[in-house]
Amino acid sequence: MKLTMFTTLAAAVSVAVAGAAAANEDAVLEIDGETFVTKTEAPAYLDNLSEIYSGWVFRSDETQQLQLDDFENPAFVFIDSAIDMYSKVDGTEGKSCASCHEDVSEFKGLQASMPRVNADGKLETLTEIVNRMRTDYMGAEPWKWSGTEMSAMTALIGLQSRGMPVNVSIDGPAKPFWEKGKELYYTRVGQLDLSCANCHEDNYDTMIRADHLSQGQINGFPNYRLKNAKINTVQGRFKGCMSNVRAEPYKEGSDEFKALELYVASRGNGLSVETPSVRN
Numbered sequence: 001m002k003l004t005m006f007t008t009l010a011a012a013v014s015v016a017v018a019g020a021a022a023a024n025e026d027a028v029l030e031i032d033g034e035t036f037v038t039k040t041e042a043p044a045y046l047d048n049l050s051e052i053y054s055g056w057v058f059r060s061d062e063t064q065q066l067q068l069d070d071f072e073n074p075a076f077v078f079i080d081s082a083i084d085m086y087s088k089v090d091g092t093e094g095k096s097c098a099s100c101h102e103d104v105s106e107f108k109g110l111q112a113s114m115p116r117v118n119a120d121g122k123l124e125t126l127t128e129i130v131n132r133m134r135t136d137y138m139g140a141e142p143w144k145w146s147g148t149e150m151s152a153m154t155a156l157i158g159l160q161s162r163g164m165p166v167n168v169s170i171d172g173p174a175k176p177f178w179e180k181g182k183e184l185y186y187t188r189v190g191q192l193d194l195s196c197a198n199c200h201e202d203n204y205d206t207m208i209r210a211d212h213l214s215q216g217q218i219n220g221f222p223n224y225r226l227k228n229a230k231i232n233t234v235q236g237r238f239k240g241c242m243s244n245v246r247a248e249p250y251k252e253g254s255d256e257f258k259a260l261e262l263y264v265a266s267r268g269n270g271l272s273v274e275t276p277s278v279r280n
């Protein structure tokens with residue numbers, strides 16, 4: 001089965017899939033003396049994986065290094081800009097985030113549980129919470145989903161949970177959203193007729209073009225990519241992967257991508273939050 005998949009994949013993307021590339025499983029992600037969980041037992045609801053790995057494990061030594069030290073991590077330029085925005089008054093109410101939330105550290109733990117179902121029974125992402133604050137409490141314009149401001153602000157809020165285990169809820173009111181996300185994850189799409197699982201579950205730890213395929217985990221998002229030198233959002237990344245298989249991507253903020261975000265987050269339950277991670 002796995003062999004057939006290699007061939008299909010290689011033919012589909014017209015590249016040699018070079019076979020096992022052996023992730024550096026011994027590498028240790030340690031930041032400021034804190035050791036991160038980059039490899040652990042898969043949650044019981046993942047039928048086809050016994051272990052889950054952070055995308056960090058599959059990156060080159062050079063890329064890995066950048067994440068070990070916040071002074072080297074290019075994401076921190078954007079984090080700094082978010083710190084400034086946090087106390088900047090915007091909108092008709094004359095308020096900033098800091099007017100109501102004195103210190104951003106109050107959001108410690110939030111990222112580890114996002115997205116989640118809110119009091120109205122709707123699945124809510126951190127991005128949507130921030131925009132709800134802006135429109136409802138500040139009288140300010142919403143930010144673009146993957147724009148510079150939003151990606152930096154969600155990275156700053158995510159950073160407060162760095163090192164904590166991802167622990168999104170998949171039961172109770174989250175269940176139907178999770179089921180929908182799971183279905184999307186296994187649905188083949190695009191001209192190449194590939195599902196997320198075909199690459200990130202069936203073929204992780206192989207080379208696809210010059211890229212070492214990971215499990216497509218989102219524990220490090222929003223993250224900095226060397227490729228585009230900016231902070232990237234989860235749903236922005238999903239769009240990219242869908243475009244690569246020549247599918248029409250869902251829209252950022254769509255019910256589909258939100259459900260997929262919950263499902264993919266749950267595939268990483270137990271890994272450490274790495275926000276803001278560095279990837280190529």
Ligand code: HEC
Pocket residue numbers: 086095096097098099100101107110129130133134137138153157
């Ligand atoms: C006028 C006061 C006010 C302002 C300004 C405000 N917030 Fe809030 N914020 C709240 C209240 C009240 C809640 C809880 C109720 C809710 O979710 O609506 C909240 C909830 C949140 C949460 C969810 C916390 C959790 O643990 O559930 C986040 C994240 C957040 N705010 C971030 C921000 C950011 C970032 C800004 C600036 C862009 C901001 N807020 C501006 C009042 C405010």
Ligand code: HEC
Pocket residue numbers: 013054055056185194195196197198199200208211212213214215216217218220223237238241242244245260264279
């Ligand atoms: C043709 C194979 C392929 C398919 C299909 C695919 N991806 Fe990817 N994806 C990649 C490659 C290659 C990368 C870059 C290397 C890596 O991080 O795995 C990547 C990266 C990612 C990342 C970034 C991981 C990190 O650590 O930063 C996420 C998240 C992701 N993919 C999610 C998805 C989702 C969700 C789907 C389905 C909608 C999907 N991918 C479909 C090939 C694919």
